[in-house]
Amino acid sequence: MINTLFLPELREMLEFQQAGELKEFCEALNPGRTAEYMAGLTPAEAWQVLQHTTPVLRAEIFEFFDLDHKLAILNDQDPQEVAELLGGLPADDRVDLVQELSEQRVARLLALLPAEDRRDIRRLQSFAEGTAGALMTTEVAKLDERLTVREAFDELSRQAEQLETIYYLYVVDESERLRGVVSGRQLVSSLARPNTRLQDLMETDVIVVETSDDQEKVAELVERYNMLAIPVVDKGRRLVGIITHDDVIDVVREELTEDAHRIAAVAPLEDGYLRINLLQLGWKRGIWLTILFFAALLTAIALRQFDEELEKYTWLVLFIPLIISSGGNSGTQSATLVITAMTSGEVRIRDWRTILLREIVVGLMLGGFLGLLGWLVSLAVAPDSTSALVIPITVLAVVMSGCLCGATLPLIFKRLGLDPALMSNPFVAGIVDILGIVIYFNVARGVMG
Amino acid sequence: MINTLFLPELREMLEFQQAGELKEFCEALNPGRTAEYMAGLTPAEAWQVLQHTTPVLRAEIFEFFDLDHKLAILNDQDPQEVAELLGGLPADDRVDLVQELSEQRVARLLALLPAEDRRDIRRLQSFAEGTAGALMTTEVAKLDERLTVREAFDELSRQAEQLETIYYLYVVDESERLRGVVSGRQLVSSLARPNTRLQDLMETDVIVVETSDDQEKVAELVERYNMLAIPVVDKGRRLVGIITHDDVIDVVREELTEDAHRIAAVAPLEDGYLRINLLQLGWKRGIWLTILFFAALLTAIALRQFDEELEKYTWLVLFIPLIISSGGNSGTQSATLVITAMTSGEVRIRDWRTILLREIVVGLMLGGFLGLLGWLVSLAVAPDSTSALVIPITVLAVVMSGCLCGATLPLIFKRLGLDPALMSNPFVAGIVDILGIVIYFNVARGVMG
Numbered sequence: 001m002i003n004t005l006f007l008p009e010l011r012e013m014l015e016f017q018q019a020g021e022l023k024e025f026c027e028a029l030n031p032g033r034t035a036e037y038m039a040g041l042t043p044a045e046a047w048q049v050l051q052h053t054t055p056v057l058r059a060e061i062f063e064f065f066d067l068d069h070k071l072a073i074l075n076d077q078d079p080q081e082v083a084e085l086l087g088g089l090p091a092d093d094r095v096d097l098v099q100e101l102s103e104q105r106v107a108r109l110l111a112l113l114p115a116e117d118r119r120d121i122r123r124l125q126s127f128a129e130g131t132a133g134a135l136m137t138t139e140v141a142k143l144d145e146r147l148t149v150r151e152a153f154d155e156l157s158r159q160a161e162q163l164e165t166i167y168y169l170y171v172v173d174e175s176e177r178l179r180g181v182v183s184g185r186q187l188v189s190s191l192a193r194p195n196t197r198l199q200d201l202m203e204t205d206v207i208v209v210e211t212s213d214d215q216e217k218v219a220e221l222v223e224r225y226n227m228l229a230i231p232v233v234d235k236g237r238r239l240v241g242i243i244t245h246d247d248v249i250d251v252v253r254e255e256l257t258e259d260a261h262r263i264a265a266v267a268p269l270e271d272g273y274l275r276i277n278l279l280q281l282g283w284k285r286g287i288w289l290t291i292l293f294f295a296a297l298l299t300a301i302a303l304r305q306f307d308e309e310l311e312k313y314t315w316l317v318l319f320i321p322l323i324i325s326s327g328g329n330s331g332t333q334s335a336t337l338v339i340t341a342m343t344s345g346e347v348r349i350r351d352w353r354t355i356l357l358r359e360i361v362v363g364l365m366l367g368g369f370l371g372l373l374g375w376l377v378s379l380a381v382a383p384d385s386t387s388a389l390v391i392p393i394t395v396l397a398v399v400m401s402g403c404l405c406g407a408t409l410p411l412i413f414k415r416l417g418l419d420p421a422l423m424s425n426p427f428v429a430g431i432v433d434i435l436g437i438v439i440y441f442n443v444a445r446g447v448m449g
Numbered sequence: 450m451i452n453t454l455f456l457p458e459l460r461e462m463l464e465f466q467q468a469g470e471l472k473e474f475c476e477a478l479n480p481g482r483t484a485e486y487m488a489g490l491t492p493a494e495a496w497q498v499l500q501h502t503t504p505v506l507r508a509e510i511f512e513f514f515d516l517d518h519k520l521a522i523l524n525d526q527d528p529q530e531v532a533e534l535l536g537g538l539p540a541d542d543r544v545d546l547v548q549e550l551s552e553q554r555v556a557r558l559l560a561l562l563p564a565e566d567r568r569d570i571r572r573l574q575s576f577a578e579g580t581a582g583a584l585m586t587t588e589v590a591k592l593d594e595r596l597t598v599r600e601a602f603d604e605l606s607r608q609a610e611q612l613e614t615i616y617y618l619y620v621v622d623e624s625e626r627l628r629g630v631v632s633g634r635q636l637v638s639s640l641a642r643p644n645t646r647l648q649d650l651m652e653t654d655v656i657v658v659e660t661s662d663d664q665e666k667v668a669e670l671v672e673r674y675n676m677l678a679i680p681v682v683d684k685g686r687r688l689v690g691i692i693t694h695d696d697v698i699d700v701v702r703e704e705l706t707e708d709a710h711r712i713a714a715v716a717p718l719e720d721g722y723l724r725i726n727l728l729q730l731g732w733k734r735g736i737w738l739t740i741l742f743f744a745a746l747l748t749a750i751a752l753r754q755f756d757e758e759l760e761k762y763t764w765l766v767l768f769i770p771l772i773i774s775s776g777g778n779s780g781t782q783s784a785t786l787v788i789t790a791m792t793s794g795e796v797r798i799r800d801w802r803t804i805l806l807r808e809i810v811v812g813l814m815l816g817g818f819l820g821l822l823g824w825l826v827s828l829a830v831a832p833d834s835t836s837a838l839v840i841p842i843t844v845l846a847v848v849m850s851g852c853l854c855g856a857t858l859p860l861i862f863k864r865l866g867l868d869p870a871l872m873s874n875p876f877v878a879g880i881v882d883i884l885g886i887v888i889y890f891n892v893a894r895g896v897m898g
Binding site for chain 1: 477478479481482513602605606616633637638640641652654655656671672673674675677694695697698701702705706708709710712713714715718721722723727728730731734735737738739741742745746748749752753756759760763766767768769770771773774775777778779781782784785786787788789790792793795796800803804807810811814815818819822823826830848874875878879882886
């Protein structure tokens with residue numbers, strides 16, 4: 001998001017070193033909006049502007065810069081200033097940025113950070129991509145179970161400065177093991193009884209993830225239980241961090257986009273479409289295209305079995321693409337519907353009977369209607385009205401098999417423990433293509449002898 | 450999610466009316482988890498169990514039941530008890546449920562609700578599906594701008610009982626117009642200065658949506674600014690509700706699933722795959738299949754132009770499906786990549802030059818490789834080595850045009866102000882099919898004379 005409205009003014013303020021105005025610009029708006037107004041500046045200019053506000057707000061605005069601007073600033077600006085900025089960023093975002101910098105630069109910056117931050121970065125870096133550990137932030141409000149409500153408030157106002165937002169208050173024992181959770185609402189509404197101990201207030205059935213859990217599990221739990229944040233514990237159930245709702249939205253988006261790619265026979269990209277290296281993109285698409293190419297070769301082999309019919313009834317050739325695409329398209333629809341319904345949790349394997357029944361009904365409707373259209377067309381092309389029947393019969397059968405293959409193949413993949421989205425549309429279409437050819441010429445043989 | 454572990458015990462407790470045990474069961478666990486253990490009960494049994502806890506917890510557990518169970522309870526159980534339950538549900542969820550009940554039942558239940566709740570339901574019902582108004586809940590922490598921090602805490606502990614969670618504290622003037630926002634963190638860390646007025650503490654640049662704004666705009670803003678909740682105002686900027694992060698996750702999921710469906714040429718479903726009426730499903734698929742059918746007819750017409758070649762070189766027919774599917778598959782990949790990148794905001798129309806350039810490079814790589822494979826196969830089938838060149842040249846050209854069509858058609862649709870996902874994969878494939886046939890036979894003419 002770039003907003004160029006204030007660009008000339010900003011540049012003028014920078015040129016004439018108008019510190020007061022620059023400070024006001026930084027502080028007047030929501031940090032996200034301030035960042036948008038600065039998106040047209042060069043990274044160096046933006047960094048200069050940010051020097052006019054407090055370190056806290058500087059970090060908040062910086063968070064909304066786009067990745068390229070962030071990296072340019074981290075790479076090129078004064079190490080001392082950059083290290084101070086890093087110290088103020090949320091722990092999870094900080095690690096993601098550090099991972100994009102050169103070894104050399106990281107070493108230089110880490111040396112300038114307090115030992116605690118350095119350890120924190122190293123530790124978060126050690127978790128594998130796609131796990132809860134890599135997703136979490138270590139800034140979490142921890143309260144001792146023996147505190148009273150009044151003491152908890154005092155403790156919180158001490159911690160609040162370092163915390164991004166208070167989602168839930170986690171209650172731990174003396175060895176940092178997670179014992180329970182208190183919501184901000186509960187604490188506020190207990191202010192009337194300030195001497196209640198947290199251990200008597202807290203909910204003890206806490207839903208947690210472990211650092212090594214997969215990010216899809218994280219998203220599933222947060223969505224299922226409508227949580228603002230989910231606590232992350234280590235093997236000893238010690239509270240080590242939380243994952244917040246905004247990171248969960250990112251996971252959901254990532255997961256569904258990956259599904260969409262798999263459905264279209266593209267292996268999931270690790271990077272954005274415009275950022276990924278072209279050789280990698282070629283590989284992620286090429287591997288599937290090659291597999292599909294060999295599947296398509298089978299259609300050629302199938303066609304070869306019908307040499308005689310092809311010679312005798314050349315008009316049949318005209319309808320090959322139409323037959324094939326009718327099957328492929330209905331298969332694509334069914335497969336996508338079943339895969340997305342499975343991803344959202346609406347459909348499970350045990351629903352297979354319902355699914356098949358519904359696909360048979362829909363397949364009959366769709367195949368019947370398209371068959372009718374096909375019959376009208378073939379009456380004009382086929383040599384006689386009997387031969388013209390080949391087209392409608394084939395279309396009906398092919399659409400039916402498209403619906404059934406499209407719906408069942410993802411279910412079978414799921415049953416085998418594979419990702420149902422692997423049963424991509426082109427793959428379904430490839431299988432239906434071969435079936436389509438076989439059905440077509442067998443119907444032709446049957447009808448015309 | 451069904452957990453049958455406690456089912457026998459629960460049924461026993463119900464049979465022997467063990468009130469104490471049932472109360473403990475309701476209160477021991479996280480409400481979401483309690484609901485899972487009850488999912489195996491009949492709606493009537495579940496409702497009986499819930500009678501053993503407080504109205505607040507009853508509503509919380511009920512929230513996690515699946516839709517069918519919820520509706521069965523609302524429809525069949527004692528109206529007085531059900532009305533009490535409705536009164537305790539979050540305002541947004543309550544309306545969604547009421548909309549599924551019969552007119553008669555709704556009239557009966559509404560009559561039993563306090564006037565305020567009744568008005569609230571009527572008002573929320575009046576917002577169109579897919580707007581911010583329909584998504585919001587009316588339970589929001591509102592504080593007068595003239596309050597001090599200490600007074601704000603007192604006011605909050607009064608309001609807290611009715612509020613689901615406190616996300617942000619919205620500051621309003623005497624006519625309920627939104628003036629600013631204070632985070633829970635800010636308020637807690639200002640406890641040291643209890644006489645500060647909220648108007649001196651609040652952030653005044655608040656990001657809001659209006660009731661009539663589209664839900665996609667809501668999701669976009671919440672994601673862009675990493676908000677926990679976004680305030681909803683009416684035309685006079687009066688604060689009327691908030692939309693919380695969990696509803697935003699649902700919107701993102703809905704939106705991406707709709708995209709996946711459009712990409713596969715299924716008009717978006719208003720209901721789940723298993724819930725939607727079959728005639729409707731048939732229509733939503735049939736409309737696109739019919740359009741695609743007519744597109745495929747054009748391939749038949751294209752083929753007809755090459756009657757002579759078809760008669761002369763029958764071996765060319767064998768490769769028709771392979772040529773067509775190579776183009777279709779590479780087009781499908783490109784279209785999906787561009788559409789998903791546009792949805793996530795990574796790619797914009799102004800990036801078209803970069804996109805085309807990248808697709809040309811990838812198209813050359815993929816087409817070159819598949820062409821090579823095709824050449825090896827055609828050497829075995831074609832009558833001579835010159836004719837065998839038809840296949841690799843065609844495959845290269847067809848894959849290239851697949852990549853280019855797939856990438857540009859969604860961009861053009863976007864440029865025209867249409868949903869790029871409408872340029873579905875089958876549609877791209879249909880266009881590439883026709884191109885493929887024309888390229889194939891023109892190459893054949895060129896090579897073999």
